[in-house]
Amino acid sequence: MQRRLCALLLLASQCMGSAAGLFPFGEPDFSYKRSNCKPIPAPMLLCRGIEYQSMRLPNLLGHETVQEVLEQASTWIPLVQKQCHPDTRKFLCSLFAPVCIDDLDEIIQPCHSLCEEVKESCAPVMSAFGFPWPDMLDCSRFPKDNDLCIPLASSDHILPVTREAPKVCDACKNKNEDDNDIVENLCKNDFALKIKVKEIAYINGDTKITPETKSKTIYKLNGLTERDLRKIVLWLKGGLQCTCDEMNDINVPYLVMGQKQAGELVITSLKRWQKGQRAFKRFSRSIRKLQC
Template identity: 75%
Template structure:
């Protein structure tokens, strides 16, 4: 029988000693992780994905095979934007049940998400991930999770579900829509150290910032000031505090973007990001402004 997350902390007391071992996510020789002595750890404040959930201690190794807190922090950060997309009300619950599973000193078996929870979140979020060019990962294959007649974490009851009234994440300053005339576009270009047209090769999150690696062949340089050959050889762009804000402009990893920014402490920091839409009036104006730019 599936149980609510708040009750699951107590129902383990009702399990009998001969309860069948829970088959988990490890179909590649890591079953032993499920039988290691529980290593309960306080959920750290900087595990932003699982901030303010219903319990305070998590187990290591977790259900994704991460054995150190540093590994958990690094991998979990990449999923925060999906939660911010609000593609399903249980996205955070599902991800945290894997990255930071509840830990109980006297229970060796892990408490997994129910298959229905996985399927529900997948139905809502897989299309969003697909728009970013990412398929639903094999490590989250819903068939790996127990059916709802087992001890597991179920989806929220839609009958009793009350939408959260939390504050909507702010839009990143670099991603805010602006109406600029030709003079303002030239002024923006002139006050920045670089202006590039790029396609995105890779996005990751480090210390709360978004790290963007462009595809080398797709990069068009409109302006580079005070940037060394080393900077150009392997361009890495940064969106400061990218995990604390949303950037709807970057909702398609396959699109081309015009990015402008400044060199700060050796990093190329984005101050303006716009999706490049060929033929659109605004970008015809931008192209015209770039060609006649005189700073």
């Protein structure tokens, strides 16, 4: 898949032997080298708050170091934030940070039923981003339910969710804007572009968005040349700590506005472009008569 959101979920690093991304692909290495227990590191947001404190390495994805686990596990946080299934985090942590029991040498895998349930709920979410359910999560790899696999949570034992819902990124909040608001927003920002997304990555907690080079429409651009645009990159600051449901389909165009900060193009406003919608008709009219 050439137009993929990875580089996500992330990135600067290689993901599971192939590429890193919101929904990474690759064949897991189910090798059974001599394992050891490691404390689940505090920065591992994916598995923060699960019921156990120690994980087994190598894990079920072949990661042998804590640093490698940290880098790759963070690529899946956006899927958990989508809340497509209450056991998504449990399933993923059973792969990235399998529970480590001192008296048990065998690595404990997720049960087949846990995989199937999460897949049924979350595969459509992944599909919306252009990803099939990856081969490395083929549920046939995992054992039928038994006493030595991680089961699906019984609905009778699921505790009420008390954690706060993930906050919405400021740039992604819906705002009702009239013509004056649109012009004001255009004037206070350094750029306004209509783009399609080629790739999304998460680096140091920020979301990196790479647009398709041939699908851009430039409405406003300060401080960059046409040559710069060939490798343009946009940033949503703190994107790993907030959600942006406005941007949940890479097959549609988006209107992004923002400012140049420390040499980076930082997004302050992001909206899905809906052809024919009144707000975008007003935007087009405002562009033509823009006077800042």
